[in-house]
Amino acid sequence: MLFDTHVHLNADQFEDDLVETIERAREEGVQYMTVVGFDRKTIPKAMEIAENNENIYAAVGWHPVDAIDMTEEDLAWIEELSSHPKVVAIGEMGLDYHWDKSPADVQKEVFRKQIALAKKVKMPIIIHNREATEDIVEILKEENASEVGGIMHCYSGPVETAKECIDMNFMISLGGPVTFKNAKLPKEVAKAIDLKHMLVETDCPFLAPHPNRGKRNEPAYVKLVAEQIAELKGISLQEVEETTTKNALEFFKIQS
Ligand SMILES: [Zn+2]
């Protein structure tokens, strides 16, 4: 059994075959998923998918790339949705220095506001990080994010930073990149970090794992991520499946 902790089944790419995509995931043993909504368009769709499907949950937040668009009303809306029984986390939020739509200072402010909100509603956070590891760790410390904890989603930083995040109550979630031949850091992290701090995800439709790299990603492929972790750690796939699913259920406070 697997828990894909970060999916975007709410993306346009799944509009035509959402039901079949979920079926293919279930056939691969992917019982549980968390659909992440991060703006005015994807949040309602994430809620809809979570409401209509057993064992599919939602996370709601504001993406750093679009930080410049977030209003106080949006933040109040996210707060309101956080009490829905199927909402299990606030996010994704964080910093993304790859795209320049939102200036860094705006991204930081929106990030801090969402951490404060998560603390207010007592929910864990999901962190998106692109080329901003140092600033993210600094803000998590300054804002005492350890109070709620969270997930470093699709983690691709060094082992040392992963340990720092674990000390702040964070889980390390690995995705498709751990299967890429040239992905040195995720492979090091998979080997060095104890499985009890680890989650698996696809981040679909993006970042499809090898040998599907470049194609549309989907939750069924999270098994390829788990297989790669098992191989790197020299343990069975079953152990990776069982432990990461148990971790996710506990993390999201889901009664199974
Ligand atoms: Zn992300």
Ligand SMILES: [Zn+2]
């Ligand atoms: Zn995402």
